[in-house]
Amino acid sequence: MPRAVDAACGRRRSDTMALVIVDQALYAGGTRRPCGDLSDELAALRSSGAPGDFLWIGLKDPTLAEFDEVNDELGLHPLAVEDAIKGRQRAKVELYDTSVFVVLKPLRYVEESSDIETGELMCFVGDRFIVTVRRGEASPLTGLRHRLEADPEALRRGPMGVLHAIVDLVVDGYRVIDEEVGTDLEDIETRVFSDDGIDSSTIYRLKREVLEFRRAAAPLAAPLHALHATDHPHVTDHELRLLFRDVSDHLQSVIEHVESYDRLLTDVLGAHLAQVTVQQNSDMRRISAWVAIAAVPTMVAGIYGMNFEFMPELVASVDVGGREVHYGYFAVVTLMAVACLGLFRAFKRSGWL
Amino acid sequence: MPRAVDAACGRRRSDTMALVIVDQALYAGGTRRPCGDLSDELAALRSSGAPGDFLWIGLKDPTLAEFDEVNDELGLHPLAVEDAIKGRQRAKVELYDTSVFVVLKPLRYVEESSDIETGELMCFVGDRFIVTVRRGEASPLTGLRHRLEADPEALRRGPMGVLHAIVDLVVDGYRVIDEEVGTDLEDIETRVFSDDGIDSSTIYRLKREVLEFRRAAAPLAAPLHALHATDHPHVTDHELRLLFRDVSDHLQSVIEHVESYDRLLTDVLGAHLAQVTVQQNSDMRRISAWVAIAAVPTMVAGIYGMNFEFMPELVASVDVGGREVHYGYFAVVTLMAVACLGLFRAFKRSGWL
Amino acid sequence: MPRAVDAACGRRRSDTMALVIVDQALYAGGTRRPCGDLSDELAALRSSGAPGDFLWIGLKDPTLAEFDEVNDELGLHPLAVEDAIKGRQRAKVELYDTSVFVVLKPLRYVEESSDIETGELMCFVGDRFIVTVRRGEASPLTGLRHRLEADPEALRRGPMGVLHAIVDLVVDGYRVIDEEVGTDLEDIETRVFSDDGIDSSTIYRLKREVLEFRRAAAPLAAPLHALHATDHPHVTDHELRLLFRDVSDHLQSVIEHVESYDRLLTDVLGAHLAQVTVQQNSDMRRISAWVAIAAVPTMVAGIYGMNFEFMPELVASVDVGGREVHYGYFAVVTLMAVACLGLFRAFKRSGWL
Amino acid sequence: MPRAVDAACGRRRSDTMALVIVDQALYAGGTRRPCGDLSDELAALRSSGAPGDFLWIGLKDPTLAEFDEVNDELGLHPLAVEDAIKGRQRAKVELYDTSVFVVLKPLRYVEESSDIETGELMCFVGDRFIVTVRRGEASPLTGLRHRLEADPEALRRGPMGVLHAIVDLVVDGYRVIDEEVGTDLEDIETRVFSDDGIDSSTIYRLKREVLEFRRAAAPLAAPLHALHATDHPHVTDHELRLLFRDVSDHLQSVIEHVESYDRLLTDVLGAHLAQVTVQQNSDMRRISAWVAIAAVPTMVAGIYGMNFEFMPELVASVDVGGREVHYGYFAVVTLMAVACLGLFRAFKRSGWL
Amino acid sequence: MPRAVDAACGRRRSDTMALVIVDQALYAGGTRRPCGDLSDELAALRSSGAPGDFLWIGLKDPTLAEFDEVNDELGLHPLAVEDAIKGRQRAKVELYDTSVFVVLKPLRYVEESSDIETGELMCFVGDRFIVTVRRGEASPLTGLRHRLEADPEALRRGPMGVLHAIVDLVVDGYRVIDEEVGTDLEDIETRVFSDDGIDSSTIYRLKREVLEFRRAAAPLAAPLHALHATDHPHVTDHELRLLFRDVSDHLQSVIEHVESYDRLLTDVLGAHLAQVTVQQNSDMRRISAWVAIAAVPTMVAGIYGMNFEFMPELVASVDVGGREVHYGYFAVVTLMAVACLGLFRAFKRSGWL
Numbered sequence A, B, C, D, E: 001m002p003r004a005v006d007a008a009c010g011r012r013r014s015d016t017m018a019l020v021i022v023d024q025a026l027y028a029g030g031t032r033r034p035c036g037d038l039s040d041e042l043a044a045l046r047s048s049g050a051p052g053d054f055l056w057i058g059l060k061d062p063t064l065a066e067f068d069e070v071n072d073e074l075g076l077h078p079l080a081v082e083d084a085i086k087g088r089q090r091a092k093v094e095l096y097d098t099s100v101f102v103v104l105k106p107l108r109y110v111e112e113s114s115d116i117e118t119g120e121l122m123c124f125v126g127d128r129f130i131v132t133v134r135r136g137e138a139s140p141l142t143g144l145r146h147r148l149e150a151d152p153e154a155l156r157r158g159p160m161g162v163l164h165a166i167v168d169l170v171v172d173g174y175r176v177i178d179e180e181v182g183t184d185l186e187d188i189e190t191r192v193f194s195d196d197g198i199d200s201s202t203i204y205r206l207k208r209e210v211l212e213f214r215r216a217a218a219p220l221a222a223p224l225h226a227l228h229a230t231d232h233p234h235v236t237d238h239e240l241r242l243l244f245r246d247v248s249d250h251l252q253s254v255i256e257h258v259e260s261y262d263r264l265l266t267d268v269l270g271a272h273l274a275q276v277t278v279q280q281n282s283d284m285r286r287i288s289a290w291v292a293i294a295a296v297p298t299m300v301a302g303i304y305g306m307n308f309e310f311m312p313e314l315v316a317s318v319d320v321g322g323r324e325v326h327y328g329y330f331a332v333v334t335l336m337a338v339a340c341l342g343l344f345r346a347f348k349r350s351g352w353l
Ligand SMILES: [Mg+2]
Pocket: A088, A089, A090, B253
């Protein structure tokens, strides 16, 4: 939700700008100051500002026309501006002559659907300003400005310090999702190997989210590493380099986990699908075993249902106390029962029933 | 469809050349001028042309003989010319002493068959000229010349600026297809996991197209990166380097997506094939369960169809109001029905029916 | 279990510190000395200590506040301190201006569950001190200090020599687990290919442990290599470089084995799942073969159970010594037995029974 | 088939040499000259030959002794000679002090069996000579010498120019096979996805050939790239570098295709095997469905074959024009027919029949 | 089997040393000389030996104490010595200040079980000595010393020349096994695709051996390449560099083959497992088809076994020459036979029988 533009920020603007500019302020000596006309403030900062004093302008979903009102005074490169307007860029750190353009892909985890949503966050970092552009709903900057305003030392690191804080926020977000995905994977593993009902689409969907995760995180690794590893022209402060190395390290850890998840999910998907087949085969075996048991009395009954003239078993009898008892039927039924029971036990022993 | 050769373009030519040369013109100060004899114009440009003035010659499917008419005056390298005539080259950027030879593989997406078609587009970029050679039907240059002629600033960047515009066009085409393929994949995923009828050949064919996509896009990544990353001898203009970096970045994004698609398609193909087996096994289990149910009354009936002399159930009767009622048959049929119903319920509970 | 703080270690401390500081001592000329106030000792070491004299402070699960008491006097970098407090870092070697920060992931193998547990061990190595921070239960440092105190030559290598001893300990632990996992894998292989009962979850779980193993070991390879391969600013002693190369080599060997295990486990999981299906199919074939055998007498009996007016076999008889013998029934039962036996033999020959 | 040794080639030789030396000649100014004693000719070339004049000696399956006769005068390195005699080398480009040794693996495609056969071709390239050694039957050099003799400009490029022509020939051969394999793969794909009868061994065998293809082509990529990319000591001519780059580019294209084929074949093999299982399961379902249909009348008939004293359906009758008509049998048979037809339709609707 | 220690080798030694030292000698000018006290001989060699003169000491399974007797005089690095004593190292080439330590993993192929056994062979190469340490039974050095003693030129290359001969021997051993494994793979392929009986464990075991093969061969590739590719401090002789390049090339060829085997084995294992399933499914289909055939007469017989009052077929008769012939039974049996035959033919046509 865009907060109203800083009232102290002098210049008259079209009404839509009030919606686009989420916040803007001047930070001098680590303290927030109201900011007047952008070009005047910039000129003043450049001529007489203390090191680390800068402007921070926060935009949200600007159109080209809206962005131009800001850009007229900052002189950003049109290619970077085009990326910021169009969106759907990959994560990157691009150096221009007088500024650095950074695209971040903050992630959001939707608990109910285990879905990862990719947002977009762009930063233009100049000598005396930082412009942050948020696209879409995921808004990881909420609260960050407030937290930084309570930490003058961080603000005194200037625009690159703010950039660090933002990248740190995004990467911390990755770490949270890393754990969520880890939990989801463990949950899936438990269910797959406990024959608990799980749908193969659940597994596949997590795999898809993991790839989305990777696409957000992996491209950032190399440029973030470059920010601290070499004599980067825009990160001259030694402390800042260590800070970027710290974030870079966390990012690396996340990427390694994501790679593991990807491998494991392929295996667990295969295992699940095989498991289902195994279960079904096991059911089939059980059904067939029962049919086989039933086939025995059916066969025997068929034999004694034949109409031959002379079948001695049919008329077999014993003399019990003078009464002729035809025991054939009882003998055969007993035989059937014994045969069935024997089969049942054998199948039970084989684990087929 | 080749437009007629620029009327102002003096030299007499064989009739076939009119079909081969799609368009040619001289651009001075960002404005189109008619072009006379090629070698005269080139000599004039080289001696007294302003920086950024150049010739642009557009050819289509030239034969070696036809190309020679143009080449006599431009002095291109025979190896590059051979590639342009023969076609079927891989995407590349080749440096020659006085020119750069670029092969691009524009892609076209055929909606109805979800097929990707690979075209071919070659560019010879010299100090004062660019020759573009189209092969096959896919014609991504239609409209580009017109659009550039309306943008004098772009034209003033000279032949390398035109090359950038062309590469940008091709890579923008990749991005469109990237989204199409993404949609196709999502569609396949939905159908695979909803047991909607899908053919495994559909999945495999998309995988094939993805590999074709990769073959077109991936080889361009390294040379395109070289065009902006290092002190490339042919890209001395700083702005142009930034422009090539921009295209390079978009290409990288496309390649990353294509890699994801490839991985996901392997998984989804495996999942689909397993799914089909699972469905069939499930059908078999259902059929077998019904057969098992039918086996029970068959067995019982067999028993009471035996011809033993004395089978008490057959003649069992009760006295109902003085009438002897033989209830055996009814009892057994009831028993059968109860057994079948019991089995049916048990199978239903197990999810087998 | 934290041993009590070295009694000789002068300064008064809060009671909790006694639990956090496992041990601390000064090592001069390879011999243990009691250590007084940290900053005094350090200053003395820096001004007049012999090369290789240093302080060794051992902590366990310190909180930020607790760590600060130590850190106030050592001047460690806040980012490294934050990692040591928070834990859950990846294995790494980070250079700071005046110290090296090392994160190690010692592993512990739980025999009964074949589970690998990952611990965490951090080291801050300065010019004249080493701080070791243990997290969690796995405590590979137990005994190491004692062993080193018995080896003055090793102690004379200074803090970096202690670091080597620790890394060596951790990597030796990896080698032990490497063998355990190798044994587990061989055990699984034997059981899979001998149709001995094995659960697919057992295989999958080992695969998971192998990935955990890799995550602990692999990230250490590059920085450990850097410690000996190049002119590393913190490893100036030639002997020490050879020592680190030795550990690095063992680590490499472990990583290669782990890669092999991973590949083999994927194959063995696939083979196992296929094996199970094959076994089940084999059972089904056996059951079906028996049902097929039973179907023959059932069919024949059905035929002779028909009620046609004239069925010659039913009344066929021979005259045996004047007595009319109806042999039909016996002939048919014999026929049935012969047919069943024939089928049984045929199925036996095909390996179906 | 070895042509007779150039008659003008003076020195007396053993008879076997006539079989081993396929052809030898001196090329001066791009024209073929007869060649006398090897060492005399070489010495003359080295002292007074124009640039680009050289000897070309063609051998076939030489033994060490035979080769020594040639080598005595050329001073080749024993290690290279050993490789040429022993054969079964991998494709490579090896630099020696005064010569380059190149091993090529020409491929031959056997249409009837879709088999790829790997040959072997070695070249020793010196300052003033090239020795080509053919092993085995595949003889890609047939015709090449003739074609080159008709192209003096190519011959004037000297021994390295001949090497280029040979490598070009071999790589052009790869391109032909690339297309053949592509066609075979498409054929396999069509048959797999049209349920046309295809054997899994056909797919596997193509995969094997593809790996053989890769083994021939891939190792050549890096050294061929080195021949043109860097300041290679043996390729000082700029034109020649461009020529080698051209071949290198074609080789790269072939390798990329081969990689695609490999990936696709793995997928298509998996898909085929799954397809077969699916087809078999489908047959089983059909058979079982028919058995299930037959089970219904069997069950009903069994019931009415029971011998109960009183079964009203058996004696049910209506009075039709005074005649008592027992309709029971007809009713039941009709019922059976209706039940079977109903099942048949239901199974048909489910796609089981 | 250790040969007795060279009698001429002066110094008194403990009896166990006679078992540990397989052989030792001094080689001067390519000729074997008896060797006296090690340190005396070394000092003499260093002060006045001709280039290429050296000591060669061969050990077998030495303990640390035993090795120390030798090492006291050679001054090897303790870390290398530790590796040589402990064994179970990975293949490597380690540079120390005054010597090179090489670990090789010779392989032995056990024909009967198709098993590959990994041995271990260590070499310490100094300026004037080479120490070879054999571990385990596989003894690839048997005969090598003899062969070298017959080749003075090779011996004159000094200790590094002996190292080359040893590495060459080991890699030649790899090539032999490469072919054995290739043959085993072809055998497996033939059996898998000819439905010849093959056990999946056979395939898996070969895969395991291939991985063992790779672990032995692959780690050697990079250091062996370094030995010849760069200005290696220990290989200053140009000829020697070419010799190492030759071995390196053969090793590379082996590694490429091993990679192919690995890929193919994965595919062939999958294909085999699928093949078995397909065969079993085919058996099931055959059995079910026979059961389906038997179900038809069973059903028909059931119908005519019903006890309805009026079933016209049962009493159907024709008047044949005045005699009433009840043909019903014969008609029905004929009908049954015809139906079974029809089914049999249909199933035969579908390939189900
Ligand atoms: Mg994108």
